[in-house]
Amino acid sequence: MKIVDINALEKIATDIRKGILTAVYSAQSGHPGGSLSCADILTVLYFNVMNIDPKDPQSPSRDRFILSKGHCAPALYATLARRGFFAEMDLETFRKVDSPLQGHPDKNKVPGVDMSTGSLGQGLSVACGMAYASKLDRAGCRVYCLLGDGELDEGQVWEACLTASKYKLDNLCVIVDNNHLQIDGTIEEVAGMKHIYEKFRAFGFEVISIHGNDILDILNAFTLAKNVKGRPTVILANTTKGKGVSFMENKVEWHGKALNEEEYKLAMQELGGEDHEENCN
Numbered sequence: 001m002k003i004v005d006i007n008a009l010e011k012i013a014t015d016i017r018k019g020i021l022t023a024v025y026s027a028q029s030g031h032p033g034g035s036l037s038c039a040d041i042l043t044v045l046y047f048n049v050m051n052i053d054p055k056d057p058q059s060p061s062r063d064r065f066i067l068s069k070g071h072c073a074p075a076l077y078a079t080l081a082r083r084g085f086f087a088e089m090d091l092e093t094f095r096k097v098d099s100p101l102q103g104h105p106d107k108n109k110v111p112g113v114d115m116s117t118g119s120l121g122q123g124l125s126v127a128c129g130m131a132y133a134s135k136l137d138r139a140g141c142r143v144y145c146l147l148g149d150g151e152l153d154e155g156q157v158w159e160a161c162l163t164a165s166k167y168k169l170d171n172l173c174v175i176v177d178n179n180h181l182q183i184d185g186t187i188e189e190v191a192g193m194k195h196i197y198e199k200f201r202a203f204g205f206e207v208i209s210i211h212g213n214d215i216l217d218i219l220n221a222f223t224l225a226k227n228v229k230g231r232p233t234v235i236l237a238n239t240t241k242g243k244g245v246s247f248m249e250n251k252v253e254w255h256g257k258a259l260n261e262e263e264y265k266l267a268m269q270e271l272g273g274e275d276h277e278e279n280c281n
Contacts, residue, residue, distance in 0.1 A: 001083075003047045009215045012082060013043040017244045018271050019078025023094035023101070025264040030095065030103065033254040034148060035075035037179040037213070037239040042079040044218040045144060054084040057111040063141055064114045064130050068123020069148035069177065070104040071256070076113070077101050085112040121154025123147065124174060128163045131172040131232075142226070146175045150182025153191040158203065164232040165204030173225045174205070174234040177212065179241035181252045197236060205234045212237025245270055 003009055016039045024030035046052065050063040067076045074094065081088040093099035100109035104118030115126050127145035134141040151157060164172055176196065180186055187193040200207045206228045210217040218237070225233040241255070242248030245267040259267060 001047060004219075006215050006219075009043055009047060009219075012047055013040045013215070014244070014271055015082055016043060016075065016078045018268060019081060019088060019091050020074040021245075021259065021264060021267050021271075023074040023077060023091040025259050026092040027095035028258045030074050030258060031071045031256045032074065032259070033181070033241040033248060033251070033256075034069060034177065034179060035072040035078075036243045036245065036248065037241045038072060038075050038146060038177045038237075039078075039243065040213050040215055040239075041146065041175055041177065041218055041237055042075055044215060044222060046079050046083045048219060049222045050144065051142075052083075052112070054112070057085060061139065061141065064127070064143045066115045066123045066127045066130075066143070066145045067105060067117055068127075068145055069120065069151055070117030070123070072148070072177075073101070073103060073105050076105055077110070080110070080112040083112070086110070120148070120151045121156040124157055124160035125163070127172060127174070128160050128167075128169060131164070131169040132167050134171055135167075135169070142171045142173065143169075144173050144175065146177060148182070149176055149178045149180065149187050149193065149196070150190065152176070152187075152193055152196065153182075158199075161200070161203040161205065161232075168230050169232045170229050172232040173222070174232065176234060176236050177239055178236050179239045181241045181250070181255065183252075183255050185252060200234045200236075205232050207234055207236060209236045210238065212239035213243050 020035045024032045052062050094101045095103050105113040107113040107116045117123050124145050127143050131143040197207050208221045210221045221235045240249050248254040
């Protein structure tokens with residue numbers, strides 16, 4: 001499946017946002033803000049860019065995706081469900097005791113998950129290993145790794161960047177969900193994270209800066225990344241935390257807070273999901 005129609009992809013991104021809200025509301029727990037900000041990125045990856053097959057999720061020739069910011073599992077689950085890896089109704093079981101859809105992705109329980117994530121800073125190291133293995137095996141697989149901008153505070157991220165550059169992992173594409181907010185403030189306030197573009201350039205990456213909630217920008221960025229040779233690529237996706245829900249946008253308190261019934265109804269209405277109101281009852 002490769003959808004190229006912008007309107008169709010935007011509609012899918014909206015569906016994914018509805019799935020995110022349904023999961024978090026059903027659990028009364030989760031991380032909606034950063035999940036909503038990366039919905040457009042995941043839409044383009046899973047419905048246009050990546051070589052994947054929901055009917056054969058363990059295919060050796062598949063492209064790999066790592067959600068390094070694993071707390072934003074609602075976004076990945078909603079995307080996988082929309083892509084057909086499992087039933088969309090399963091999103092309502094998010095974080096339930098007997099559900100495979102736990103608060104962080106588990107590759108042993110959820111089809112389509114390539115790495116169990118949750119401890120921030122580790123995903124890029126594994127992505128480097130996958131990309132290097134693909135080169136050694138001449139498998140032709142590309143590896144995509146989504147980081148949060150707050151996650152860049154972790155030193156292991158930059159150690160992995162050194163490895164990616166040393167081994168010229170041009171089959172590795174890193175995406176930074178640069179929504180400028182982390183758990184308790186802006187990325188500048190928490191750890192003084194500035195000049196991200198220049199930092200990745202200094203570590204030997206091809207750097208592409210885009211509007212990360214614009215489908216066309218995202219499509220063009222992944223096309224550019226695929227054509228880069230001899231070095232890894234990072235896409236700095238400038239996004240809005242809580243994107244798509246007016247009262248959640250750019251609000252740090254929605255990093256890890258569930259919606260109440262009234263908020264859920266209002267959010268779904270904004271996304272055009274009035275038919276989901278029955279889930280509130």
